[in-house]
Ligand SMILES: Nc1nc2c(c(=O)[nH]1)N[C@H]1C(S)=C(S)[C@@H](COP(=O)(O)OP(=O)(O)OC[C@H]3O[C@@H](n4cnc5c(=O)[nH]c(N)nc54)[C@H](O)[C@@H]3O)O[C@H]1N2
Ligand SMILES: Nc1nc2c(c(=O)[nH]1)N[C@H]1C(S)=C(S)[C@@H](COP(=O)(O)OP(=O)(O)OC[C@H]3O[C@@H](n4cnc5c(=O)[nH]c(N)nc54)[C@H](O)[C@@H]3O)O[C@H]1N2
């Protein structure tokens with residue numbers, strides 16, 4: 185993606201220094217304010233930073249971490265400040281840009297460069313056969329899309345992608361438009377993210393969401409953080425962890441990498457954080473091998489059962505198990521067979537380490553387990569998460585204060601988008617409610633998810649791609665295959681705030697539709713509007729833009745959906761698109777009739793702090809599964825096998841990026857500056873492979889029956905990752921993830937376990 189320079193390196197100024205052991209602290213607050221002041225000026229900065237995550241402000245778009253009821257004056261983190269600054273920059277892409285750069289020119293530019301060009305401010309069109317975009321009117325843009333959509337022989341030839349920043353109201357209208365058009369082809373970023381969570385939790389506990397509330401962190405004894413890097417990706421979680429520790433909780437981190445924020449935290453908003461050593465967070469750090477989590481969970485489960493056998497009636501929560509669950513005997517029989525040697529190989533841990541975790545778990549009355557991509561983007565992700573639920577169920581850790589299962593979401597409204605119907609396989613009851621409200625019968629056949637959309641394009645079955653935000657070609661696996669597939673489509677349309685790779689690798693014809701960001705005031709016919717989002721713990725609240733739009737001609741996402749729908753559907757089914765655009769309360773009124781938990785949406789969302797959605801497991805130990813019980817499951821252990829001379833590569837986020845958006849080329853906590861072409865490798869592996877720290881290598885990924893994929897000229901960085909496991913940055917490393925490599929059943933790309941071989945350059 186980034187063109188190598190003549191000296192052979194894409195980043196000639198790359199430096200590698202020592203890794204940090206603690207997160208945030210003084211550098212954190214300094215880093216968070218600096219870029220904002222440079223680009224925005226002090227007045228705009230102050231307005232923005234005092235509105236983030238406040239009850240009358242806007243929801244920070246950097247992650248889906250929930251807000252505490254008692255807000256601080258500055259309720260944001262370093263990376264939230266970066267996200268807000270990136271969006272609210274006054275720099276815009278000038279009209280002359282489109283004449284100056286052809287699409288071919290832009291193909292050589294990095295994601296970093298593209299994002300730095302500023303905000304998109306006018307709709308532009310690239311006709312088939314031409315190499316330049318040129319400005320078009322909004323009306324012409326909508327006419328072009330409508331004409332193409334209406335010319336398809338079946339609506340299933342179009343796919344409508346959503347990135348998880350889309351607000352509830354937008355998401356609801358978008359799926360309404362897509363289903364009224366006639367397809368369920370609604371792939372979204374969640375397919376690449378927490379889909380495995382949704383699959384596992386829905387079948388075991390009846391809801392694919394967190395079973396905790398924010399306050400549960402204050403009332404817990406033990407927090408186990410698995411496959412998650414909160415110091416970078418959910419920095420405000422560190423404050424909650426610090427508070428939990430002060431109330432007596434202990435923390436265990438399970439990760440192949442000793443991530444800075446997991447080890448120690450200096451809270452920039454407290455005196456201790458500013459001047460002291462901060463708080464040591466993890467009481468126990470388990471440096472697990474990639475994909476070893478299921479083995480660890482089973483081994484802990486087995487120890488729990490053995491402790492119960494040794495002291496009957498003291499370890500398991502029998503009342504809970506008897507009343508609310510099914511499947512305990514099968515689990516007992518299964519875990520009795522678990523071979524400790526297999527566990528040690530799969531996890532890379534010692535029996536003593538596992539004993540210690542089991543002991544902590546047995547001693548804790550209330551345990552929360554949180555997780556993110558280290559668990560979901562694995563081949564056996566769904567089974568691993570089912571096992572995680574097993575462990576919680578054994579001691580009744582669901583549906584009591586201070587305990588629960590807590591997937592930590594990525595995009596700030598990815599959870600809400602699903603609640604609003606962005607899913608290629610929404611359940612019948614949702615489609616029935618839609619039918620009842622709008623008087624048309626939505627299609628019932630399941631649509632395509634993200635990977636199936638690429639495959640549909642490859643086969644020629646999908647010829648139109650429309651994206652509400654995001655950067656699909658860069659985010660999905662197998663970059664070369666994905667890009668070729670996208671180029672084969674007839675039309676691609678991106679609704680975006682800023683340029684990225686998906687504007688450059690397009691269908692034969694392409695449109696870019698610029699939209700307002702969440703920070704900006706959104707004025708419609710009935711005055712200033714607001715939208716709403718749902719966070720990781722199912723709390724819904726309003727988000728009010730606070731700064732003037734960066735340019736006059738930009739439409740809100742809702743206006744874009746409404747006008748696209750009118751252009752495409754006319755007055756089919758008598759849906760009042762113009763009314764929706766003029767007054768977002770009307771959209772919320774419809775949502776209140778269709779989506780459970782939103783019955784008093786317009787009133788509830790206006791309460792300071794919003795409202796919390798009902799949640800069976802959390803509120804009343806109600807499990808809406810096939811049996812009406814929480815399901816204890818049996819999962820076959822199939823750990824990742826590493827052949828001789830190979831490494832298991834995971835793709836991670838640097839500290840200065842938001843997914844495919846690169847804020848800077850630095851990754852401070854891991855000691856990387858001014859470059860991204862690095863692969864982190866354990867020093868013992870470097871020696872065993874006959875390589876040297878600092879050496880340049882080509883990374884080959886191997887997939888049976890297919891030619892090797894390659895990422896060239898990466899610098900080996902000696903790093904204390906688990907033995908046999910390596911790490912490189914997403915999205916560049918996506919070229920290495922085979923399209924066929926997906927988690928069983930959830931079909932999430934396996935971005936955390938890629939089998940690779942390193943070969944010295946030259
Ligand atoms: N600043 C910032 N914030 C973000 C994002 C961002 O890019 N930047 N992205 C947002 C999004 S969409 C998401 S989904 C989240 C992502 O949040 P995270 O999931 O924290 O993000 P990753 O960088 O993918 O980190 C995965 C973590 O899992 C660990 N891991 C890898 N493999 C394994 C394994 O086999 N077992 C275990 N136990 N651990 C493993 C890695 O070492 C790493 O610490 O963050 C959200 N917030
Ligand atoms: N190898 C590998 N691949 C991965 C992952 C991984 O860990 N490793 N992680 C996966 C995960 S968890 C996710 S969630 C996906 C992310 O996939 P996406 O959600 O598709 O990607 P993003 O990079 O978040 O999208 C950024 C773009 O969104 C647009 N944007 C920003 N704000 C707005 C807005 O307010 N409105 C609109 N309309 N557009 C906006 C901008 O143009 C920006 O360039 O990637 C997945 N891919």
Ligand SMILES: [Mo]
Pocket residue numbers: 373376377378593594595
């Ligand atoms: Mo994500």
